[in-house]
Amino acid sequence: MIAELGHFALILALTVACLQGVVPLVGAHRGQISWMRFADQSSVVQFVLVAISFGCLTYAYVTSDFSLVNVVQNSHSAKPMLYKISGVWGNHEGSMLLWVLILAIFGAAVALFGRYLPPALKARALSIQALVAIGFYLFILLTSNPFERMFPPAQDGQDLNPLLQDPGLAFHPPMLYLGYVGFSMAFSFAIAALIEGRVDAAWARWVRPWTLAAWCFLTGGIALGSWWAYYELGWGGFWFWDPVENASFMPWLIGTALLHSCVVVEKRDTMKSWTIFLAIVAFSFSLLGTFLVRSGVLTSVHAFATDPERGVFILILLLIVIGGSFALYAWRAPQLKSTGLFQPISREGALLLNNLLMGTAAGVVLLGTLYPLFIDAISNGQDKISVGAPFFNAVFIPLMTPMVAAMAVGPLLAWKRGDLARALKTLWLAFVAAFALAVATWVWQSGQSPWGIVGVAIGSWLAIGTLIELAERIRLFRLPLGQSLRRLVNQPRATWGMTLAHFGLALAVFGVTGAGAWKVESVQSMRPGETVTVSGYEFRFDGAAEKQGPNYLTTEARFTVSKDGDVVAQLFPEKRVYTVRQMPTTEAGIHTLLSGDLYAVVGDSKSDGSYVTRIYFNPLVAWMWIGSLTMVLGGALSLSDRRFRIGAPKRSAVPAGAQPAE
């Protein structure tokens, strides 16, 4: 009964979305306020209906209702409660339901909090949002119904994929989806602006918070995902340039570019059609990501639910949504006029450089991700290649290096006309420090990968450069300390957000550099009592014991790690076999130090009582997580800036030559 209620609510939501896709759009065209207002009410109704539907599926999971095919395939009565709940979105059907739920949340949020939006813009944006939603409702109802019953009901379920039974992965998909789907808001605003034929400072100010929110979630989601891969897959790595990882990384790159170009539109009234373009691309990449994960077009360690039939449906959806928006873009974007003049050496110039590098990086990742597909298609299935980390590292690092270098300089340049020489002079300390640290690294590591030196140099350049910029802003040492501190406290939150986000990236650069360039790995077979020394740490294998978990059997090993005779940590890596699916998983034993992670994995046992063990020292990995968290905090702080909530500037009068569409 509950399941049927959920199914019915979803059908109702589709009906409401169909109305919302038409009525407000027509209302905005005709200038009828009541028709436009319909979008506000229908968005909220849609949200309530999808929330009911999602709640019903959750209920079925929590109560282990094994008359639902979806619950049988992905749950088990012995599964811990957390994973019963996360199991709701740990499968294709449920994750699509989560997708539309988040779409509905964003729609309702705009309807409720978008009081200061001009009614026509808001009505159009919400209509576009509903049109996108229609596609996904149909997708769920026609190809992936999570409420399908089976008769007779199963005795028990088949359990969730054990790799997904993990706290990190329980929250990774919702975060990622909040990011992906969050870009739908920027997209809807962009399409609405194209229909209106008008983009101005006010538009940019309205779009920015939505983009920023999506960006925060996406950053958090990606970080959580790579954290999971780091401790669960047991390879000591955190990023594999896997197609599905790339699918989440491309929207992040474009979203970051969009965030920065919105600032230019707001402050300088230029780069308009480019910003619209980015907004469309960011969401297109989100859709493409969904397609790549769900269709089985590319092989990936993550693609746990693939089905070509669904692929056809999503492809058609992609053609309509992305193809349609680019067609509209080709038609309307040339009419968007910019008034601001453009000097290359200026804040906006630096932001354009950021955009170009971010865009190129996304393009390169796209090429690398789809290249195997191109080759496969051209050779009609005869040639299979895979594009791996060497390609991505070779093109991505050289693109990111100048970008990070420029990030320290950009904020020191004034709008309109910056003084590059003066900015660089201000940064002398950062330059000296970066140079000194690079030399120190070079001496210390003596002839290993050059990227370690480059990473340390640009990381410290950006970190110190960002601090110098903050010191400049509060005129540290040039005003009395008290006044400087007052300035520090009174900095707008958006400024703090930028400083934190940039500083966070610098920390992450250190983390990526450390783990990438100086990882130490040691594989051996060990008997209890034997020790192995890795990076100056002595790992003693104390033995392993079989234990019983709620729905798995595990071999838990113990390592005692000491340095210079002092015990530093004990590690408990596990090797689990989940009983229902008979599937083994690895749980790495990790102890985090600021200097690096002590990381141990236990493998198979041999007849002589020894175990295959893998010990890693992963330098500076914690910096990456701290850096990512700092970036998210920066974004969140910027989001709380009151300028976004109230006092949006009045819309500019329509400039001559750009008539609205009406």
Added chain:
Amino acid sequence: MKRLFYILPLAAFLVIGVYLAIGLTLDPQKLPNMLEGKPVPAFNLAGLEGRDEKGFANTDLRGEVSLVNVFGSWCVACRVEHPFLMKIKENGWVPIHGIDWREPNRTAGPQWLRRHGDPYTLAGDDPKSKAAIAFGVTGAPETFVVDKQGIIRYKHVGPIDEKVWSGTLNPLIEHLRGQGE
């Protein structure tokens, strides 16, 4: 001229769309296999220590449809498919022969089979990849369907599960059994 510039994204997307459409018709997991339709390459492997003396050679693969499964005690994915191989054996669906590939020592493979069950009719030890190279094996597990004449009919890369069995292998095996009777 300027308008052309704005049409570029649409054009680029449509090109990608065409490739995605073609991609949907191809199976990325199906690797091209030069050996399909050709006789099993010649090999002669010693038996697993303590299991049997007989060993396993290409000449054994005649008279009935069978599977040749490449595995190793070091291979995690083999551990994943293992319960299903046991199920095939218990139900007597089709004989499975094993090539124990790249073991670190003589005892690792037999011991692994003692611990997890032994689904194989015949099994050969292939520490130096002699048979594996002849079969063009790129990773474990890989499974070959061999017909009554000893001709390779299909190669499956990756673990065998319920879906692979009922969707691909079983229909093919039934079809091959029906041939030439």
